[in-house]
Amino acid sequence: MSTVADGKGLEGVVAATSGICWIDGEAGILSYRGIDIHDLAEHSTFEETTYLLWNGELPNELALREFQTQLSLARGLDFRIVDMLRSIPASATPMEVLRTAVSALSFYDADEKDNSHEANVRKCFHLTAQMAMIVAIYDRLRKGLEIVPPDRSLNHAANFLWMLNGIKPSETAVKTMDMALVLHAEHELNASTFAARVIAATLSDVHSAVTGAIGALKGPLHGGANEGVMRMLYDIDRTGADPVEYVKSMLAARQKISGFGHRVYKTEDPRATHLRKMSEALGEDAGQTKWYKMSRAIELYINADKKLNANVDFYSASTYATLGIDVDLYTPIFALSRIAGWAAHIIEQLDDNRLIRPRAEYVGPPYPAVYVPMDARG
């Protein structure tokens, strides 16, 4: 057994075997169950992609219909969860609310303590449907608006937008949201998925694993980066700064630019390729190209100067802004897509479980250090 940490932050360490996601960071390839993300982005839907992640293969027509029905039937929240959402302090962010509400959902899930494969799949259906509802309902409550009941005839992306805005979303908005959900659904052993697997492996439960994953996703080095990007774009817009000069001064102050860099990709993140196109097309459609143009100017500069590429979070920011979504909902939207991948990993972990318990390379005082009695300490 190696007793030396291979790299800070477990860089390059292979920590599990998994049949869910394959990435080639040098070539910029991402695949779910072997299927290239470009094919999924262009042809699949969130429901079909989630089926693929959970079952290991694409569904036939009947299986997909059943899956869609099961997901839409899972659109229900215990009234006590809604009551809890009503009493959350105004200072809470939607991501904190989602984290806490997901934890509380376990109280009302009959399968909470059952870690069988079948019960885990049922819980994952519930969580996938409920997380989207929680984000939409909380946003309406905090704005003093009526809750919009779910519409079971709509797909996941459309129902989320419907419950969020209370108006039937346009075809473009649904297609954009659906594609964003496909692109964010899974990404191997990223920090939140690793956290989920570690928690699941203790034989805790699905809700605890997803709660921990949401906590990990929230950080600005992970899913929180999409909000960081938009706050930067808003600040540039508000102050009238030149976007390139703005990021130059951030870099001079040794600040990181949200939405750039990646632990695994050494070339363009293939998800960013689609989000860039979406951001540009949506902006043109809406007659509001400033976020895309600002983003593109920053990207070209950072590419050239720092040799860093945009990641999934960079163009998702301007895409969501053009859809009229509030900035503090961006990371919760990431979560309500990534639940698909977390669920696949939790189920895979529990289907063939062993506790995840690595070692640390000890760099503290040498053993044996002397226990000095209190009256003899300086």
Ligand SMILES: CC(C)(COP(=O)(O)OP(=O)(O)OC[C@H]1O[C@@H](n2cnc3c(N)ncnc32)[C@H](O)[C@@H]1OP(=O)(O)O)[C@@H](O)C(=O)NCCC(=O)NCCS
């Ligand atoms: C994603 C991220 C956490 C990966 O971290 P990592 O693999 O530990 O890489 P490091 O932070 O060690 O970065 C390596 C070098 O690139 C620089 N770098 C990486 N990302 C950078 C960024 N976004 N802006 C400026 N410099 C960056 C680091 O400062 C470091 O430079 P140095 O060697 O001169 O100190 C990192 O790129 C980052 O913080 N990005 C911004 C947050 C973000 O977008 N997160 C979402 C990821 S999908």
